[in-house]
Amino acid sequence: MFKFLTHPAPTAADERAKRLIDPGFGRVFTDHMATIRWTEADGWHDAQIGPRQPFQIDPAASVLHYAQEIFEGMKAYRSGNGVTLFRPLENAARFARSAERLAMPVLPDDLFIGAIEALVRTEIDWIPEQEGSSLYLRPFMFANEAFLGVRAATEYMFCVIASPASAYFKGGAKPVKLWVSDDYTRAAPGGTGAAKCGGNYASSLVAQQQAVAKGCDQVVFLDAAEHRWVEELGGMNMFFVFDDGTLRTPPLGTILPGITRASILTLARDRGMTVEEAPYDIDSWKADAASGRLTEAFACGTAAVVAAVGEIRWTGGEQAVGGGVEGPVTTSLRAELTGIQRGERPDPHGWNHTVTLG
Ligand SMILES: *Cc1c(COP(=O)(O)O)cnc(C)c1O
Numbered sequence: 001m002f003k004f005l006t007h008p009a010p011t012a013a014d015e016r017a018k019r020l021i022d023p024g025f026g027r028v029f030t031d032h033m034a035t036i037r038w039t040e041a042d043g044w045h046d047a048q049i050g051p052r053q054p055f056q057i058d059p060a061a062s063v064l065h066y067a068q069e070i071f072e073g074m075k076a077y078r079s080g081n082g083v084t085l086f087r088p089l090e091n092a093a094r095f096a097r098s099a100e101r102l103a104m105p106v107l108p109d110d111l112f113i114g115a116i117e118a119l120v121r122t123e124i125d126w127i128p129e130q131e132g133s134s135l136y137l138r139p140f141m142f143a144n145e146a147f148l149g150v151r152a153a154t155e156y157m158f159c160v161i162a163s164p165a166s167a168y169f170k171g172g173a174k175p176v177k178l179w180v181s182d183d184y185t186r187a188a189p190g191g192t193g194a195a196k197c198g199g200n201y202a203s204s205l206v207a208q209q210q211a212v213a214k215g216c217d218q219v220v221f222l223d224a225a226e227h228r229w230v231e232e233l234g235g236m237n238m239f240f241v242f243d244d245g246t247l248r249t250p251p252l253g254t255i256l257p258g259i260t261r262a263s264i265l266t267l268a269r270d271r272g273m274t275v276e277e278a279p280y281d282i283d284s285w286k287a288d289a290a291s292g293r294l295t296e297a298f299a300c301g302t303a304a305v306v307a308a309v310g311e312i313r314w315t316g317g318e319q320a321v322g323g324g325v326e327g328p329v330t331t332s333l334r335a336e337l338t339g340i341q342r343g344e345r346p347d348p349h350g351w352n353h354t355v356t357l358g
Contacts, residue, residue, distance in 0.1 A: 005050035034115040040154040058146035068143035070098040075134035079343030101195040103152035132167025175310025179211035188224035193254035237261040241296035296327030306334035
């Protein structure tokens with residue numbers, strides 16, 4: 001299905017080993033990429049694995065002007081002698097939903113998974129071995145028709161690149177501080193909040209700069225209509241743990257439907273926890289954190305998996321959450337999820353997808 005183009009000068013094994021010692025996140029890239037083109041006339045065609053190299057796009061390409069772009073994020077893990085992906089069909093399905101929302105053509109699941117598997121097989125030697133590390137995969141699609149008229153483009157490029165990633169939190173997770181944005185929102189009803197599109201990130205960056213200026217790590221966004229209901233971070237979903245053992249997360253709608261979020265909901269239900277997908281307002285968060293009714297809060301997503309929240313800050317105040325330290329529910333949900341992903345714990349829901357090698 002995928003044509004293979006030989007790389008003229010692949011990275012030498014000793015150089016690769018050096019780059020894999022501590023790759024960090026999103027800086028080191030493998031030698032190859034997967035690409036598939038779409039045109040109105042020919043549909044999906046030209047599927048290939050070839051050398052990773054710059055695209056040639058016209059200065060009038062629609063993505064540069066009207067931001068028709070979507071992406072996914074997923075990880076390949078070493079487990080035993082094999083390589084596994086975590087729930088990749090969920091990424092394929094979400095990519096299709098994002099495409100529909102952005103008026104882009106839908107890539108069939110078998111091409112999405114086929115591109116990822118073909119790239120992972122090609123780059124198997126780039127998967128780092130250290131505990132907690134992985135090969136981060138970034139599928140994305142953009143409009144590359146050279147046309148300045150405002151309408152859905154008639155030409156697209158789908159691509160997957162791969163980037164070795166260190167464990168997100170080295171030497172134990174330090175709880176993050178969140179800035180409660182009172183002037184910016186990330187999504188409104190009817191908008192693109194549930195689609196994984198670059199534009200959502202572009203509009204969140206100024207709020208993220210504010211968060212950093214306030215000494216925080218991330219922004220927590222509230223709803224657009226009332227500026228009251230907790231939605232999510234720029235790239236992670238939120239969970240709350242209460243002293244009666246209840247686990248709560250904001251409902252779907254304007255937030256991004258995280259695969260980590262869905263997996264944690266399932267694991268918590270499996271444990272017999274009371275689980276609520278229900279709105280939570282920022283004033284309750286402040287009051288419950290102060291009273292101790294809220295015992296833990298954490299954020300989750302593919303990159304960091306689970307990150308404890310130790311403090312929230314807002315204009316004119318701040319409040320520790322869970323005494324500023326990571327709580328036991330956060331720790332054990334992370335351990336369970338990462339254990340499944342690394343093949344060290346039973347996988348009762350069949351979430352791991354083995355990549356067939358050779
Ligand atoms: C990708 C993303 C998440 C997390 O989704 P996962 O599938 O768990 O990685 C959460 N929020 C936003 C805005 C995202 O883009």
